[in-house]
Amino acid sequence: MYIGIRVDASYEIGSGHVMRCVTLAKAFMLKGAKVLFICRNLQGNMNFYIREQGLEVLELPQASLQIYNNIDVNDSGIHCEILSTTQEQDALQTCEIILNNISQVPIDLMIVDHYGLDGIWQKKIRCIAKKVMVIDDLANRKHNCNFLLDQNYYVDIHKRYVGLVDKDSFLMLGPQYALLREEFFEQRNAVSIDDIENKRILVFFGSSDPTNETYKVLSSIQSMNLNDLAIDVIVGKININKNDIKTMADSMRNVNYYCQISNMNEVLSNADVAVCASGSFTWERYCLGIPGIIISVADNQKQLARDLTTLEIDTYLGHSNEVTTHLITVAIEEIISNPTSILKARNKAYSIVDGNGVNRVIDVILRKL
Template sequence: MNILFRVDSSFAIGTGHVMRCLILARMLKEAGCTVYFAMRVGPGDLCDEVEHEGFPVFRLAYDGPVIQEVDAQWTMDVIRRLLQPIDWCIVDHYELDRRWEENVKAYVGRVMVIDDLANRPHQCDILLDQNYYQQAQQRYHGLVPSGCRLFLGPQYMLLRPEFDEARRYAPIRNGQVRRLLLFFGGSDPTNETEKALHALKELDFRHLDVDVVVGKANLNRVHIESRCREMGFHYYCQIDYLAELMAKADFSIGAGGAAMWERCFLGLPSAVTVVAENQRQSTEDAAAYGAVWNVGWHADVKSDDYADIVYRAMTSSEQLKRMSRKAFELAGSMREYTVHPIVEALLEG
């Protein structure tokens, strides 16, 4: 089976789309599929990283905003160049919708969409939205064809194998905060990391063991590394053992999105800053469930707010224990299978 992913990353949109597609691509490769990627070239792209993972990348070298008809034409050109049938095209892109999918569908067997906005119509056979929403089943009503198979909720979360291993020894937290983890995503375009570091410096939390994680797409990573060195914190860039740090941490401050569900999967109590519009509803719903604290929209969050969050965590032992239990509970059904249901569905055709 031949599969083509259409996905992008950049300093502006971050790395999350590509990272979750890579997880699915690895699963499909292990199942015997041949996997390709089509990605735009630009500042913050992960084309080299995807190729390093062993997947051929077709670079779409055009500038400016995404124009659906142009993007579809470029993608169809890639398909023609492959000189072999593409069984599935998997698209993970907020700027593409039914118009793009209808064009590409004429050149491939089937189309799968990864989405979490539920704000535009799709022409697809499978749709995955791995976030938790209180009204999940109603979100895509009228936006997908009647025969589309919907996979909705964190039980379908695309997680790297390291998280399965880490969950085996990740404890329900005891409410004491001795080790803190800061991670605001691969690019952190709003520079929440430095806000949080400033708060920790002002409060002088020398007794805390602090891990600070950034991605290669973080434009402030050099300065952050210098700040961490000055403050005696542990600095990590583009690591593949984030699950290990999450399992060791007592509390975390980070962004919404995939990393929020990874923390929940490991029962790590966390405060979540909403750094993109697509994170807002899922963060609010996870907070209503009791699995996280919602810090709010990034533009409204100051360093003092992060200082207050750390102080609150250190003085709220019972709340942290409840949050850890609720996070485990919310993510508890994430791995009740040996083969991911999405992989099964794709292989079934």
């Protein structure tokens, strides 16, 4: 079985799409599949990380300046600027690079996890792929796919893709399908969900943190009297502000700075609460029973953040451009002064994500390929 994965990372896109695709790829490989990543060489890409995981990457070239300058919002409403080229050009290049590097064509499955691609690209890619799987959470454009995965929680999750996919497309919707690495499933068994010490806060806004929320949160914490609390700060290798963040962290008491760690599950499990974005990190937190003070850092995170509040687990402060250090300070003071509420939130989070989502996804696909 041969599987292709079309996904990108960049300073603008972030690393979440790549991280969850790597998790899925490793699970497929355990089932005997051959997996190939097709990624564009964008600034802030994670191609090095994919290779470090023992996975093969074929790199698409950067778009020419002429093509890039002519990119606009396409007819379906998606922004192709994060793709750095047109969908038609991307599909052509993807087909060419697969035909030039793989003898077994058509491949069994093409997985695409990209906000810049929709049914236009997916239809064109079917000349080299028997079936197509889409990973999405925007529900803002039409898809041409056999499978669609949206691992997020939305109040209207079962209505979101009506009219956007064919009736015979198989939908995998909700956090029960969250693509978490195996170490989170293993760490979950070692977590004492009722153990609340109120002594540790984790700060993490993804690998790139384009709005520099990490620095903002540290500034807030610096103004508080939190000598009895330990703060763990995690940034990614592609975070352009990581040196400034490290300098601030080093100047503060009880603050531990980490960059591009491989043991996120261990560091996260030690926290009582996280201050973080409302992206895919949500499901890693929930798997280990960690509530959050959340800030949306991209437009596509706003609805998820609002809907998450209905679960009474996280405190949503608003979008990044609306959140001040004062708001963060008040939220932290309120949550650490109420261990009972943390305990209730921990149990709710723990009950929603069991860490076995990737195996559910694999089982569905293998049954239907």
